[in-house]
Amino acid sequence: MWGRGCRGGEGCGGGAAVSEVGWTGRLPSLRSMRRCLLAGAVVLACSPREAVVVGSKNFTESVILGEIIAQELEYRGLPVVRKLNLGGSFVCHHAMLAGDLDVYVEYTGTAYSAILELPQERDPQRVRAVVDSVYAAQWDLEWTEPLGFENTFAMLIRGETARRLGLTKMSEAVPHAAEWRGGFGYEFLGRQDGYPGLLDWYGLKLRGTPAGMEPGLMYRALADGTVDIVAGNSTDGQIAALDLFHLEDDLRYFPPYEAAPVVRGAAVERHELLREVLRDLGGTITADRMRRLNYLVDVERRDVWEVVGEFLDGLRKGWERTAAAGRREEGGGRSR
Secondary structure, eight states, rough: OOOOOOGGGTTTTTSSOOOOTEEOOOOOOOOHHHHHHHHHHHHTOOOOOTTTEEOOOOHHHHHHHHHHHHHHHHHHOEEEEESSSOHHHHHHHHHHTTTSSEEEEEEEEHHHIIIIIIOOOOOOOHHHHHHHHHHHHHHOOEEEOSSSSOOOEEEHHHHHHHHTOOOOHHHHHHHGGGGGGEEEHHHHHHHSHHHHHHHHTOOOOOOSSSSEOOOOHHHHHHHSSSEEEEEEEETTTTHHTTTEEBBOOOTOOOOOOOEHHHHHHHHHHOOOOHHHHHHHHOOOOOHHHHHHHHHHOOOHHHHHHHHHHHHHHHHHHHHHHHHHHHHHHHHHHHHH
């Protein structure tokens, strides 16, 4: 989940990309600039209260998902203010409570373990039921339809190491880990469902104190040998590109991390179309499709706005074909 992300909230959601380590050197395309100016004109013509404020966390996947929501809302005529690449889960959650965001994509396991600080739970249905009820009762926040994939933590080692030692599972790696240096995101190091619990669950012991790293640096640090194991994410496009290996969580330490938009009840009351858009996006993104979108941005260095635009163009064509087939079926039924 922690890759390079464009700073959409400070620009145009997919324009000039700024990574967690600074300016990437990529200028926005002319197409993105035109669309950005058009979107900005729409927002300026509306009061802030009329616009839907779409946020995201500070990694590539979250920025992509936020941009998907933003572009589909704009396509259907709702003005949007982007506040993408804000920060971690806690930053986005508090922005929702303060009314500074209307919607962003969260992961059920993160909400359950990190936001609600509840003990580990590995039943996906139970986790979803709890976050649904608590978020609604305490904060008037609604979890909408799941997008269609999970993005769990992925314990990664170099592919060469996995092949040389014949490793496929976390439990198999434990005897070797005492010689490994760890590198983890700052949030993972302190989370209840992160590093401390992982050590206890697997009886894991690493060499020395693990390095705290910005998410965007971890994969490269692993690939170049600076560290030997990191906690990445299962849908990250850089895993295959850098020949990294995802160790199976065979003892099922990590909870389910189902991706779904969280929306403020007040925003849904203001904009009935908002719920319709989020409902339509439900179930449209498989893990393979998300991995591909991440790959296009992180590895091929494509513009976020353009990658999302192409994805939504294909999605809308699919919706149109489905609707047309339904009309034909209805027409055939009447003729009979």
